[in-house]
Amino acid sequence: MHLLRYLQHWLSGRGPCLQVADFVPETHPIRQWADTFPWAALVAAVERSFAQRFPKLTTRGRPPVSTRVLLALELLKHELACSDEQICHRLRTDLAVMYACGLTEVQVDGSQAHFVLPEVLAQFRRRLDEPLMAELLAIQAATAMEDSLVSPAHLVVDTFPSEQGSQRVNDAATLYKAQKKSSRSSRP
Amino acid sequence: MRCFGRQCRGIGHVFVTLVRRTETHLLEMGEQVLPLARAAQAYLHGATHLSAEQRAHLTTRLTAALEAHHRIAHQSRRLTQGKTLSHCKIVNAYDPSIAPICKGKSNCPAQFGRKPGIIAEPAAGFIFALHLPVGNPSDASYVQPLVDDVEQAITRVRTRHTPAIHSLAGDLALNDAALREALHARGILTVGIPKTIDPLAPSPTPEDVSRILDEADLHGIRTPTQVHLACACGYSRPVVESIIASLLCRGAWSLTYKGHRGAIVQMGMAVLAHNAATLVRIHEYRLSKRARMFRRRLRLRCRKVNQDNASIN
Numbered sequence: 001m002h003l004l005r006y007l008q009h010w011l012s013g014r015g016p017c018l019q020v021a022d023f024v025p026e027t028h029p030i031r032q033w034a035d036t037f038p039w040a041a042l043v044a045a046v047e048r049s050f051a052q053r054f055p056k057l058t059t060r061g062r063p064p065v066s067t068r069v070l071l072a073l074e075l076l077k078h079e080l081a082c083s084d085e086q087i088c089h090r091l092r093t094d095l096a097v098m099y100a101c102g103l104t105e106v107q108v109d110g111s112q113a114h115f116v117l118p119e120v121l122a123q124f125r126r127r128l129d130e131p132l133m134a135e136l137l138a139i140q141a142a143t144a145m146e147d148s149l150v151s152p153a154h155l156v157v158d159t160f161p162s163e164q165g166s167q168r169v170n171d172a173a174t175l176y177k178a179q180k181k182s183s184r185s186s187r188p
Numbered sequence: 189m190r191c192f193g194r195q196c197r198g199i200g201h202v203f204v205t206l207v208r209r210t211e212t213h214l215l216e217m218g219e220q221v222l223p224l225a226r227a228a229q230a231y232l233h234g235a236t237h238l239s240a241e242q243r244a245h246l247t248t249r250l251t252a253a254l255e256a257h258h259r260i261a262h263q264s265r266r267l268t269q270g271k272t273l274s275h276c277k278i279v280n281a282y283d284p285s286i287a288p289i290c291k292g293k294s295n296c297p298a299q300f301g302r303k304p305g306i307i308a309e310p311a312a313g314f315i316f317a318l319h320l321p322v323g324n325p326s327d328a329s330y331v332q333p334l335v336d337d338v339e340q341a342i343t344r345v346r347t348r349h350t351p352a353i354h355s356l357a358g359d360l361a362l363n364d365a366a367l368r369e370a371l372h373a374r375g376i377l378t379v380g381i382p383k384t385i386d387p388l389a390p391s392p393t394p395e396d397v398s399r400i401l402d403e404a405d406l407h408g409i410r411t412p413t414q415v416h417l418a419c420a421c422g423y424s425r426p427v428v429e430s431i432i433a434s435l436l437c438r439g440a441w442s443l444t445y446k447g448h449r450g451a452i453v454q455m456g457m458a459v460l461a462h463n464a465a466t467l468v469r470i471h472e473y474r475l476s477k478r479a480r481m482f483r484r485r486l487r488l489r490c491r492k493v494n495q496d497n498a499s500i501n
Binding site: 029032033034036037074075076077078079081125128129130133134136137138139140141142144145146147148149150151152153154155156157158159160161162 | 301302303304305306307308309310311312314315316317318327330331334337338340341342344345346347351352353354355356357358359361362380414417418421423424427428431432435436437438439440441442443445449452453454455456457458459460461463464465467468470471472482486488489
C-alpha cells in the first residue's frame with residue numbers, strides 16, 4: 001500500500017469546523033439523490049465482500065479512506081459525469097459532494113490539496129466484482145420495495161448496445177447528416 | 189459465415205477472400221506463440237529464484253494468454269475452412285465479451301461491444317437487475333438470469349406482503365416458446381411479449397382474459413385484474429428508450445473500465461445512480477400521467493406523507 005502515505009484526510013485539518021448539512025439545502029439535487037441510498041446496508045455489503053476476498057494481514061499502517069466515501073464517489077462520478085480526478089477535486093471544494101459522501105463536518109485546511117486521491121478510487125473500484133454489484137443493486141431494489149416506492153409486479157426486459165462502434169444516433173451525427181443533406185440539396 | 193445487419197434491408201456483404209487471407213495470416217503469425225509459451229512454462233517451472241506467489245501469478249497470466257490464443261486460432265481455422273462460427277466473431281484477444289452485436293441497426297456497419305440487459309418497472313423506470321453476459325447471446329437468454337436476480341431482491345424484502353412478479357413484457361426478440369413456458373411455470377404472465385408485429389390490445393375482453401389465463405395455465409394464480417394491468421403495461425418502446433437514455437447519460441454509452449468485470453462495475457454504478465434519480469422523481473411525484481395511473485392501480489405510495497399533510501392543512 002504505497003498510496004497510503006500520500007493520502008490526505010479531512011480529519012487532519014486544523015481550521016474551524018464546518019457542519020456540512022448546514023450548507024447544503026434540503027432541496028439540493030445531490031442531497032436528495034444521496035438521501036435515497038440505503039448507505040448502511042450498501043457499505044456493510046461492500047465491507048463484508050472485501051473482508052472475505054481481501055483479508056487484512058496486518059493492523060499496522062494508517063486507517064484507510066472510509067468505504068462510504070469511496071462508494072459515494074464512485075456513484076457520484078456516474079451521476080455527475082465526472083472523471084476520477086474531477087470528482088476527487090469536487091470532494092475537496094463542493095459541500096454537496098461532501099454531504100453525499102457522508103461527511104458531516106470538515107476541518108478547514110487550505111493547504112490540503114486532496115481529500116481522496118483518484119488512485120485510491122481506482123484501487124477501490126478494482127476490488128468490486130460481479131456478485132457484489134448484483135448484491136448492491138438487490139439491496140437498493142429491496143429497500144425501494146419495502147418503502148412501497150416501486151413494485152416488481154409488471155416488468156419490462158430489454159437490451160441495448162454499448163461501447164465504441166455503437167450506432168445509436170447522437171447530436172453530432174444528426175448535425176453531420178443535416179449538413180450533408182443541405183449541401184446536397186443546394187447543388188444545382 | 190455470419191452476416192451482419194438485418195437481412196430485410198439489402199444484402200449483407202461478406203468479403204470471403206479477404207477474411208480467409210486475414211485469418212491465414214493470423215494463423216501464420218500465431219504459430220510461434222505455442223513453442224514460446226511452452227518454453228516459458230518450462231522456464232517458470234525451473235525458476236527457483238522466484239517466490240511461489242510470483243510463480244503462481246505468472247503461470248495464471250500465461251494460461252490466460254494461451255487460452256486466448258487457442259480461442260483465436262480455433263476461430264481462424266474455422267473461417268479459413270469456410271465453416272460457420274458457433275457464436276459471433278471475437279475481435280479482442282483478451283476480452284471475448286467485445287464481439288459484434290447480432291442485433292444491429294438496419295443497413296449499418298456491424299456494432300461491436302457489449303450488450304447489457306435490464307429488467308425495469310415501466311411506470312417510473314426503476315431498474316431491478318442488470319445482466320451483462322460474456323459475448324452477445326440472444327435476447328431471450330437474458331430473461332431467466334434477470335428474473336432470478338429480481339426474485340433474489342424480493343427475498344430481501346422484510347414487509348408483511350411479499351411482492352411478486354405478475355407479468356413480463358419485452359420486444360419480439362423474446363418471443364420464444366421455451367421461455368414462455370419457463371415463465372408460466374414461475375407464475376409469470378407473458379402477455380406483454382408480442383407474437384407478431386401487430387400491436388397488443390391494451391384492454392382485453394373477458395374472453396381474451398380467460399384465454400390468456402388458459403394459455404398460461406395460471407387460473408388460480410393470476411387474477412383477471414392482473415391480466416388487464418399486464419395488457420395495459422405491455423411493451424412501450426418510448427418507455428424503454430427513456431430508461432436507456434438515462435443510463436447512457438450516466439456513463440453506459442461508452443464503457444471505459446477495463447474488461448468484462450470493469451464493464452459490469454461501470455454499468456452497475458450507472459444503474460444505481462439512475463435508480464437513485466428515479467426515486468427522487470418518485471418522491472417528488474414528477475411522473476408521467478401513465479406512470480401515475482399505474483402507481484395508483486398498483487397501490488404504490490403516491491405522494492410524500494408530509495406533502496399530503498400540507499395539502500390537508
